[in-house]
Amino acid sequence: MATIEVISRKSQEKELRKQMILAAAKELFFEHSYEKTSMDAIAQKVGLAKGTLYLYFSNKDELYISLLIEGIKLLKQKMLQKIRENDNYEDKFIQTLVIASYEFSIEQPQYFSLMMSFQTESLPKINCISSDVTSEIEFHHNEIMSLCVSIVQEGIEKGIIDSSENPFEVVIQIWFSGTGAIVMMQCHYDDIETFCRMSKLEFMESLAKRFYKSLKK
């Protein structure tokens, strides 16, 4: 019994260390980009020896990808939460398809930034990603898509959204442009408040509503 406890505690500690490393890496990758963050720096930030990192992640790439997956999972959870929390259809639509991503970009700017730079720099630049990992990313991406598509379908079934709309098209248009707007906004962060005289959240809501209206019967 005691042995089992020890093993369990050890495995917990190991998981903890892994999380600590991921946390340090997240901050540094965000602050200096993937390429400019050295394993040295990460190790120093966690307070571990350089070699120790390689006990937890076989690669710098693997570390990066692990963060990415972590991020995608968090976004998915956020979306699921939005679905649960909103009964009113319009709210559910707007919150899940647009605001979820926005809030995520505010609450987890590092993860969001990481995920976006992965989009921009695109897969091939990561040297050697095992197909396991790419398929895991694919999997979560698809789940998020399904989630969004089902919301649009619900709208069509309820007679709220025009039945001539292709749910996939709608999702891609709104999700892509919403996410894209967030990225642009992060860069030109003053423009919104200066020129539009509204908060970013209001700006995103306004964007979402405009979309929503255009879908109505």
Place this chain on the structure above:
Amino acid sequence: MATIEVISRKSQEKELRKQMILAAAKELFFEHSYEKTSMDAIAQKVGLAKGTLYLYFSNKDELYISLLIEGIKLLKQKMLQKIRENDNYEDKFIQTLVIASYEFSIEQPQYFSLMMSFQTESLPKINCISSDVTSEIEFHHNEIMSLCVSIVQEGIEKGIIDSSENPFEVVIQIWFSGTGAIVMMQCHYDDIETFCRMSKLEFMESLAKRFYKSLKK
């Protein structure tokens, strides 16, 4: 007179060299990313010695930034051209605010990619940018914004767009989300054609029209 001519010819040659270097850098940056492109590789591609590059650009970052500015200028030109070419207001609106960026992303994928990765990785990551350069970028960015804003204002003045709309808000919403959608599309390029059963151009036009409709009186 002769001296002036010589000077002028020399300065032309110098400008030519600069352009050659930029061209080589553009291709390589795009193909292998900023970090993975070495000055060696650029020099070899232009057929110049490594040290020579430093006569034209004081460091690698400056080369990168120069390309960025070049890109912004090209996009601005494309937008101006769209304005000139389209008399019909709807066309002018859609072409300038959305399709210009899309076409630019197709015709000059290297520049577009560069500009976007700059957005994503954000300015502070470039080591040592003189304020001259940032302000030059700012300048061109603002010009593009003004261009777009004036188009929206034209719509309001013409009574096509609802006068309660804030031109800045409109521009940022449509330009940011359009550009953002293009980035996302580049990454998940199959999704559009597979799920929406339309070409990317049609997709972008559809997105733009949806927006345009939502602005009408």
Place this chain on the structure above:
Amino acid sequence: MATIEVISRKSQEKELRKQMILAAAKELFFEHSYEKTSMDAIAQKVGLAKGTLYLYFSNKDELYISLLIEGIKLLKQKMLQKIRENDNYEDKFIQTLVIASYEFSIEQPQYFSLMMSFQTESLPKINCISSDVTSEIEFHHNEIMSLCVSIVQEGIEKGIIDSSENPFEVVIQIWFSGTGAIVMMQCHYDDIETFCRMSKLEFMESLAKRFYKSLKK
């Protein structure tokens, strides 16, 4: 009594473990060379923890040397066997001085290779060998030499070999060059069969006979 038995069983187990480690190390050292074989890999192959190896061998070098000694012992046994098995003098001479080494190189290529690379890279390159070990190697080497010398002396006593020959010189000439030829043969293994149109065994026998003839009265 019981205690003694326990101790004895324990010591047997310990010896067994030691042999298992040596076996794993042998295969890996041969497959990837000494330097490219990690203690990790050895531990994994035996199914023990890395730290455990250090309970049996105080460091990597000792492991290597242990194998070496093991190899020398095996070669000695092979020679003794050849002496026992051959009554006819010429056969005994040829089999013990030349063919024993050749067969050993075929049957125990790992050990042979290890022993030879030890010859080539020479002792001083191993970091920290206690004099105990070097003297053990010396001891076995001398025993083998004595064995060979006694065979030559037997030939002289029997009047088969010219009495003016110095037995030591003969042994060193034939054993060294025989072993040397085997090493070279391993490297240029095609040359023999291609150019000489004989098997390697035949080649070695031919070499040995040539030598034997030159010694006869």
Place this chain on the structure above:
Amino acid sequence: MATIEVISRKSQEKELRKQMILAAAKELFFEHSYEKTSMDAIAQKVGLAKGTLYLYFSNKDELYISLLIEGIKLLKQKMLQKIRENDNYEDKFIQTLVIASYEFSIEQPQYFSLMMSFQTESLPKINCISSDVTSEIEFHHNEIMSLCVSIVQEGIEKGIIDSSENPFEVVIQIWFSGTGAIVMMQCHYDDIETFCRMSKLEFMESLAKRFYKSLKK
């Protein structure tokens, strides 16, 4: 004209540097083996920066192989010299096939050691040798073989060597076992003088003569 001189001087300097690096590497490889010699150590020995080595040799392996080829060339030259210097057939035979290698092992112990450790550790352990290099090694090896074979053939034609002998077999037997004996001798260097009461050169000559006699009609 001046330019050409400058270029020529530069290329001479470059060649000189290359030789300096090779010289330093040779000593260190010999002293500590390939694996235990670091590029750092080589750089320090030549008095150059680490990175500079990579301007002359793209790899650690390439550096090693360059030395190897250098060594093979030197041995070939030594053999050619022996052929030129000796008119008497027996001398030519013994000097070229056996003593050349021995003298080489004394005069250029580093090269000899390097070449032998290459034999022992065998090609596959060097990571990535371009086929260019392997074929260059092959080329020189074959030339040496041809040289030796032609000497044996000369003996057969002159009626000195029994015409039933296969020249290839003879060469391989004598050259391989001669070289092999030298290696073994280097390791157990005391044995010869202690037990045989002769110098190593005398020992090698004795070995060669024994062989030579066995070939005579």
Place this chain on the structure above:
DNA sequence: GATGAATGAGACTTCATTCAT
């Protein structure tokens, strides 16, 4: 202006060895 050899800091990664459990 143009060259390209030289630099040396710094990147990722490996691994023999130790030591707390």
Place this chain on the structure above:
DNA sequence: TATGAATGAAGTCTCATTCAT
């Protein structure tokens, strides 16, 4: 006795930048 996480020195190699020519 056995473990295996942790260490940190050391290894190979890259590359932006400088500077003598």
